[in-house]
Amino acid sequence: MIMSELDEIRKRKLEQLRRLQSAQGQQSPGEDNLAQQIAQLESMVKPAFTREALERYGTIKTAFPEKAVQVLVVLAQFIQSGKVKHVDDDLLKKLLTQLTPKKRETQIRGI
Template sequence: MIEELKKKKLTEIREKLAEEQQGAIQKQLEEQIESQQQIAMLEGIAKQFLTKEALERYGRIKIAHPAVAIKTISLIA
């Protein structure tokens, strides 16, 4: 009887932990998607002001140093 209660409680704890982890992963994914959308919007605005050569340089920076590219594009936009 006591063993059954322990197993049941352990199962409940595992399920709760799994739900919390799933929620955290879902939230992180949503934040990442929102961030990517914002970056795409900034790029769209900034690209209107860039020459062909500047776009090529930005593309190289974006590949080599994504964080620097985000800072750069936000300054331009």
């Protein structure tokens, strides 16, 4: 009884994985090209990261993928122009603060 239930659960999970893989396989060519460009940027920039900066980049990439791409583009330009050879955590923090728009402070006034 228990083995048949386990087999049934495995079959459902396997079918679910197959559906996910087929759905991912149907990405548009533009998305594939974009993913390839991001991978190229990462392969160029990641060797310049220190361990702490690499950890921070991984966190940013997980939480804010668009911001991670912005960071990659800026750092790739800096590395190509020779302005930066190594990216440490402090440099990455400074870059992130510059890329983040400033928040407006709102004040509530009584009438």
